[in-house]
Amino acid sequence: MPTFKDPVADADELREAVRGLAHATRTIDDPTAVYAVLGSISSALASLSQSLHQLGEFHDGPTRKQAWMNGDAHAGRAASYRESWELHRAAEMIHQVAECVDRAHEIEATIAYDIADYPSLAPVPRPLPDRGLSL
Template sequence: MPTYHDPLQDAGDASAALRGLAHAGRVFDNPPDTYSVLGDLLFGVRSLRQVLDQLGSAHLAHRGRAHDDDGDQAIGAAEALAAADDLHHAGTLLDGVEERVNAAMTHSGRIAWHTPAQELDREAVSTEAPRRWISVVFLQGSEADEVLDLIDRDGADAAIEHLRNWDYGDETTDAALENGYVYDEPPTGQLDRVITDGDYALTYNPFMGHVSLLRAHPAAMSGPGPDETGVVPAREAISGVGPLDSSTPRYSVTPASARAQQGPAVVERDWFAGPARSAGSAGRGLSL
């Protein structure tokens, strides 16, 4: 994991990660995966360009300490200037690389990859029960940034474990069914990444700044109820659009919240908000 403060360790980790990608990328069994890999590489090229500029600036800033093996400072300073010049030139050349990778990603994003016929035949005879997905929580803005930092630091599994705090079991299921937060597949947009862990699916996009956790629910396959008239399109799902039609209120009262309203001092719970906090508690910040 990146340290964000030790360039030696982070450079070694980046080199090892690229070697691993070069080995793993020899075969792409699922061609749609190439689009996600291109997105990560594009981000990596931009970061590499920044690193080259930083290395060049370091040579310039410390050229007064540069000497050759014989202790000649003038020669050492000249070598530092030459190194800085080549590094900045390399960074400029990467602008063209970024442009080409970005163009390739645009073309790749327009491809609809079809499943081979033999795989379709295997899927036709599959006995696995189909699943649908209900939304547990959708975060964007600063709350999503905290979870994205957690993913960078501790991995997607830690983020899933953290977001499971928003899952209230049957109450979350009832709220999702009543409000139409039910999907045939986890909704995704461009550059979204999907991580599945058992009955949970984590979708996140570090570029757009949003995070979502969904839970598989076989019981949702029993046909739409009066408030479940269809499946929310991915574009609406990732932008936080709620009901499926105009007749469905965005925040319907769930059976659990109806029971809660019977008590004099109980406030209706928002099933898609974070866990309750006391008024004096600090913000839910995540340390780096």
């Protein structure tokens, strides 16, 4: 359950949730689930992009001036700048990936599946009730 306050705990939960999704999508028993899964992935990617930008912004601010490496403030500021650059760059890449997933989600909305191809979705034949009539 997300805390909305503890980034370390929430990042750990994200890791486990994505790992679980990777296992769960090895086989798809219900093709109609793909639409919902893509919608959730799209939303998650948007939040991930936002999180990476926010982490980058952390290094854009006063933290950069306070960073140091082995007692060298110049090296610390340079490292903070490089980290910020990489985080913003990754956030933009994730944003582009999210746009691709959004398009796939839109296309998935136009696809219909024949339930005859998926026995787990076919209606279950039910026996007719015995009404005590015999021939």
